[in-house]
Amino acid sequence: MEKKTINAKKAVMIGCGFVGSASVFALMQSGLFTEIVLIDADKAKAEGEAMDISHGIPFASPMKIYAGDYDDVADAGIIIVSAGAGQKPGETRLDLVNKNVGIFKSIIPEIAKRNFAGILLIVANPVDILTQVAIKLSGLPENRVIGSGTVLDTARLRYMLGEHLSVDSRSVHAFIVGEHGDSEVVTWSSANVSGVPLSTMCEMRGHFKHKENTEEIAESVKNSAYEIINKKHATYYGIAMSVKRICEAIMRDEKSILPVSHMIHGACDIDGICLSMPAIVGADGIETAIPVNLDAEETAKLKESADALKQIIDTINL
Ligand SMILES: NC(=O)c1ccc[n+]([C@@H]2O[C@H](COP(=O)([O-])OP(=O)(O)OC[C@H]3O[C@@H](n4cnc5c(N)ncnc54)[C@H](O)[C@@H]3O)[C@@H](O)[C@H]2O)c1
Numbered sequence: 664m665e666k667k668t669i670n671a672k673k674a675v676m677i678g679c680g681f682v683g684s685a686s687v688f689a690l691m692q693s694g695l696f697t698e699i700v701l702i703d704a705d706k707a708k709a710e711g712e713a714m715d716i717s718h719g720i721p722f723a724s725p726m727k728i729y730a731g732d733y734d735d736v737a738d739a740g741i742i743i744v745s746a747g748a749g750q751k752p753g754e755t756r757l758d759l760v761n762k763n764v765g766i767f768k769s770i771i772p773e774i775a776k777r778n779f780a781g782i783l784l785i786v787a788n789p790v791d792i793l794t795q796v797a798i799k800l801s802g803l804p805e806n807r808v809i810g811s812g813t814v815l816d817t818a819r820l821r822y823m824l825g826e827h828l829s830v831d832s833r834s835v836h837a838f839i840v841g842e843h844g845d846s847e848v849v850t851w852s853s854a855n856v857s858g859v860p861l862s863t864m865c866e867m868r869g870h871f872k873h874k875e876n877t878e879e880i881a882e883s884v885k886n887s888a889y890e891i892i893n894k895k896h897a898t899y900y901g902i903a904m905s906v907k908r909i910c911e912a913i914m915r916d917e918k919s920i921l922p923v924s925h926m927i928h929g930a931c932d933i934d935g936i937c938l939s940m941p942a943i944v945g946a947d948g949i950e951t952a953i954p955v956n957l958d959a960e961e962t963a964k965l966k967e968s969a970d971a972l973k974q975i976i977d978t979i980n981l
Pocket residue numbers: 677678679680681682683702703704705708745746747748749750759763766769770785786787788789790811812815843897898899902
């Protein structure tokens with residue numbers, strides 16, 4: 664079969680609400696793409712966002728940003744899907760399942776029809792479930808369908824630990840794995856600050872109540888979205904930077920290790936479920952999963968997280 668040509672520097676954002684437009688704004692500034700197409704069920708919204716974001720181009724680098732339709736996805740390097748309802752105050756991410764699976768049933772077949780040869784990045788929630796739904800509906804190889812997963816939760820964790828320890832959050836190495844949601848798991852047992860075990864670093868910085876402090880930080884990370892949604896009705900800047908980071912790893916073939924959501928085969932006895940585990944991410948999407956060191960309690964929690972997702976997946980009729 665003739666190899667399909669793709670325009671690797673072309674991205675498509677499907678869904679131009681808070682998350683989609685903030686992500687395009689971050690991508691416009693990144694210089695990673697020469698073309699970004701905005702698609703939304705509300706075409707005027709896509710056009711307005713494209714105009715507004717384009718007016719920043721003279722302060723970034725030359726590129727085209729415009730509202731388009733599904734014929735524009737055919738040769739794209741990356742398609743990002745943020746279309747879908749967001750959480751309302753009091754709603755969990757899993758509450759969004761039926762609404763957003765319905766929306767995906769109208770979007771993903773449009774992509775599949777056009778023989779898309781790039782990477783599909785899912786951001787809409789519940790992101791793990793929708794990543795799995797997107798793999799099934801698109802027929803794409805599993806390595807080319809990625810969910811933003813716990814990239815954002817991990818950033819929140821690193822930020823909060825950085826603040827707690829008064830160190831640069833980029834020097835904090837710790838992952839959140841599992842569901843992007845209430846059953847997520849912090850990998851405390853392997854957390855470190857530039858190679859120094861976390862508990863040693865905490866004591867160096869005058870913190871000795873490890874159990875209380877770690878529980879408090881894990882809760883704050885998990886509840887961040889609820890807190891932000893209560894205060895401003897949506898979250899979008901943190902996820903926009905996470906989307907930019909994942910796109911960087913793909914566009915530059917960085918082979919960066921990121922906790923993205925992807926189809927798990929065998930790690931910690933989990934099979935056939937999409938959730939976040941660290942993986943090498945590059946031009947072909949997921950290159951390989953990286954086994955993360957977990958203690959017995961973390962392993963048990965990760966399995967619970969996978970079970971919670973499996974229960975939902977089993978109820979979806981595709
Ligand atoms: N993965 C993460 O870490 C993360 C973080 C924040 C938000 N989210 C999720 O991102 C999604 C979007 O959130 P938001 O705040 O931007 O919501 P929003 O309501 O502001 O935007 C959603 C957009 O999707 C569009 N849309 C709906 N159905 C569509 C369809 N069939 N085709 C094309 N466009 C369609 C709407 O017109 C709207 O513009 C939600 O599911 C939210 O939970 C994920």
